Amino acid sequence: MQVADALREDIKKMKPGEKLPSQRELIERFGYASQTIQNGLAMLRSEGLVVSAGNLGNFVGDGSAPTIDVREEINELRSLIQALAERVEALEARSTLGGV
Template sequence: MKRSFGLPPQISRTAQVADWFAREIRAGHLTSGEKLPTEQELIAQFGVSRTVIREAMASLRSEGLVVSRQGSGVFVADHEANTTFRIVSDELHSLTEVQNVLQLRLAVELEAAGIAAEKRSDDDLARMRDCLDAIDASIAAGDSAIEPDFAFHRAIASATGNPYFERFMHFLGPVIIPRQSIRPRTETPEQRRLYLEQVQMEHRRIYQAIERQNVEAARFTLREHLEAGRERYRRMVDGSARP
């Protein structure tokens, strides 16, 4: 029997697709080992772009809900064996919920940025630069840059030399990036590009502080970045609420 692929309004298309699959998997409607439709089939069924499908699958993989097998496709993972703490995008439907997540990030990432500035290696810096380059490429392609953005923050966590920082970021997953959850209905490609360029400017300030091994500057720029993100998200929600 063909399933319905209807999507609710308001949250981003990527989050809508990822949430639909997450709910189906957690409800047992999609079972462990079941193969998902092909990328082209999903594009047709959901009426979205290839980028949306790929970002949704990346989000599901990061949550441990699906696995990719080269040459075979994407399959539902053995999620019963992977019950761990996660923040999932279908929980982030209000400004308060997103602010709570950003507050959690601030508590963890502020300290991580300071330690990374003190202990980073040349390899750590190279990994961060690769992430920044990937964000630039994603912006140029008109994509949302969610995955490379998350990778940049994980690279900072890795640079602490404490594996628990990176593991904690991995467990949180890329839905901690606010634009994963909600985007304005009226957002234009130009507005998205300007938004992401501002975010990327903040990323570069964080990187420069870590590169200089300036602990206080690393903490300050990280705090500035997350607090600016909270304000951008507030404006985004307010704008989406207007008729």
């Protein structure tokens, strides 16, 4: 998410068709693993903000991908995960107290 969010801000200042930094440059910039960078780019591709041209690299898209509010879905999933984590923690606490 952090990679996608940062690149989203960069893309706002760019024109469709402009080349994005290489994956190696993004790894150096963010300090994340290659797969993390790829995941961020994939998210932006699904939003139509980035188009991939194989070995030529990634370019700013025109935003014409189907619009779905991915950010809202992600936030909902984060809330669900947090609620589940709290339930697991409560169950673990009960089990250490001899309640289960």
